[in-house]
Amino acid sequence: MSSKVRMAQPPSRSIWMMIIRNFLNSLKPRQFRGTLIGSDYFGNKYYEIPANPSVGKGKASRWFDPPKKDDFMQEMPAEWEAWLRGRRKQPPAEEEN
Numbered sequence: 001m002s003s004k005v006r007m008a009q010p011p012s013r014s015i016w017m018m019i020i021r022n023f024l025n026s027l028k029p030r031q032f033r034g035t036l037i038g039s040d041y042f043g044n045k046y047y048e049i050p051a052n053p054s055v056g057k058g059k060a061s062r063w064f065d066p067p068k069k070d071d072f073m074q075e076m077p078a079e080w081e082a083w084l085r086g087r088r089k090q091p092p093a094e095e096e097n
Contacts, residue, residue, distance in 0.1 A: 034061070037091045042075050043067035046084070046091065059086070 034047035049061040062084050066074040076084075079092035 034063070037062075038080075038094075040077050040080055042077070044074065044076060044080070046080060062086075 034049045037046045037048050039045045044067065045065045047063055047065065051057055051060045064076070064080070064084065068074070077092070077096075079088070079096050082088045083091050
């Protein structure tokens, strides 16, 4: 009895399909799943995705959404800027806005 050892080779087509699928998915607009934390009197909205050390994410992701999307000189209160940069742990209270 002769036994032949066959080495499994992954089909090359599946690798190319995976590359194409990943490329096409990268072109789609991303949906952020952050939690709305608050807003300020300028109309900015602030979001956060909390840290999750169990998956290797040691720092929270924080960002803001300005009322005018193309306004790169958007004003922001100092309290919210400190929260965004991680200099303060808690977001500003309503009384601080």
